[in-house]
Amino acid sequence: MGIFDKIKEKLSHEFIDIIEWLDYTPDTIAHRFERYQNEIKNNAKLIVREGQTAVFINEGQLADVFGPGTYTLNTQNLPILSTLKGWKYGFDSPFKAEVYFVNTHLFTDEKWGTKNPITLSDDRFGLVEIRAFGTYAFKISDAGTFIKDIVGTDANFTNFEINEHLKSLIATRFTDTVGEANLPIELYAANTTELSETCKEVMQPEFTSVGISLEKFYIENVSMPEELKKEIFEYSRIDKLDLDKLTKFKTAKAIEAAANNEGGTAGAGMGMGMGFALAQQMGNAMSKPQAQQPQAAATPPPMPVATQYYYAQNNTQQGPVSFDQLQALFASRTINRNSLIWKQGMSEWKALQEIEELKPFLGGNTPPPLPGQ
Incomplete structure (x- = not known):
């Protein structure tokens, strides 16, 4: 073999005739085409397959971008x-440039989740904490911007390298979105589809700014502490129950519990409020002197008239309701200690906590002061 043949053979190995990317894994997003001293032969063939984009970088500057197809690399196609190299009359010698192949297919089933609980304010339950997780899918929409802003000089860029950044972005925007939604706490888990669509719209501009398109975004679950779940379920059941039936049921449970209690504590089923009310009535009856029973009563005494109460809700008068119904309203949080109450004989409306016979609702067990003190 002559000296010229050896030189020709050496140059044929150093200068690239075909530029293509075949060997890649499903998680590879960008791959830099490696060749001897970055030299590419004039009129070399560039093959870009479906699901790929080829990006040429010249001395750190973004140059030409090619979609799927076969190209002959010369001044017309570059x-x-x-312009960057200043070729005015074409070029015959090999030229230097970095070539990146970008995988533009859809990357699916990417996981996201909130690392820390999100604190929300609810009108009925106060400050509450929730967590959320789900999946998302993305693809590269602008290969040039993605190479310039994200990949840099990385020779083999995978979705693992971008996922941490994307998950942090999603968690931050999700927190902002649910905080501004101002939904009742129980509706977050029941409206994941609508919430997912809203979050996707909010996040899309930030993905697009770095050449990425957020194609799918799903919230799979919104979780909260078990104690809060139980309280929400209980509130939901009470909200749908007939208050009169609920009062009768609670009263029956209280009588049953009192009968089974060896200590005689009345109203264990209704809680401390009903227990104190029943105990007060029993004490008053036992403290009265026993009158001598007549030999024969002509007629029974008249039935006592039950006190009827009115209460204010949303600046509207409600009622009348009985003592037991009023207690059930307090237990279901329809009214509270500051709710205004009125009954016949009162000169004005007063807060529930200021009415003596209703104070047992609050659960206190301190007796009133002795007369004269």
Whole structure:
């Protein structure tokens, strides 16, 4: 073999005739095409397959971008690179440029989740904490911007390298979105589809700014502490129950519990409020002197008239309701200690906590002061 044949053979190995990317894994997003001293032969063939984009970088500057197809690399197909290199009359010698292949297919089933609980304010339950997790899918929509802003000089860029950044972005925007939604706490888990669509719209501009398109975004679960779940379920049941039936049921449970209690504590089923009310009535009856029973009563005494109460809700008068119904309203949080109450004989409306016979609702067990003190 002559000296010229050896030189020709050496140059044929150093200068690239075909530029293509075949060997890649499903998680590879960008791959830099490696060749000897970055030299590419004039009129070399560039093959870009479906699901790929080829990006040419010249001395750190973004040059030409090619979609799927086969190209002959010359000044006509490399207008930006030709301008950067200042080729006015074409070029015959090999030229240097970095070539990145970008995988533009859809990356699916990517996981996201909130690392820390999100604190929300609810009108009925106060400050509450929730967590959320789900999946998302993305693809590269602008390969040039993605290479310039994200990949840099990384020779083999995978979705693992971008996922941590994307998950942090999603968690931050999700927190902002649910905080501004101001939904009742129980509706977050029941409206994941609508919430997912809203979050996707909010996040899309930030993905697009770095050449990425957020194609799918799903919230799979919104979780909260078990104690809060139980309280929400209990509130939901009470909200749908007939208050009169609920009062009768609670009273029956209280009588049953009192009968089974060896200590005689009345109203264990209704809680401390009903227990104190029943105990007060029993004490008053036992403290009265026993009158001598007549030999024969002509007629029974008249039935006592039950006190009827009115209460204010949303600046509207409600009622009348009985003592037991009023207690059930207090237990279901329809009214509270500051709710205004009125009954016949009162000169004005007063807060529930200021009415003596209703104070047992609050659960206190301190007796009133002795007369004269």
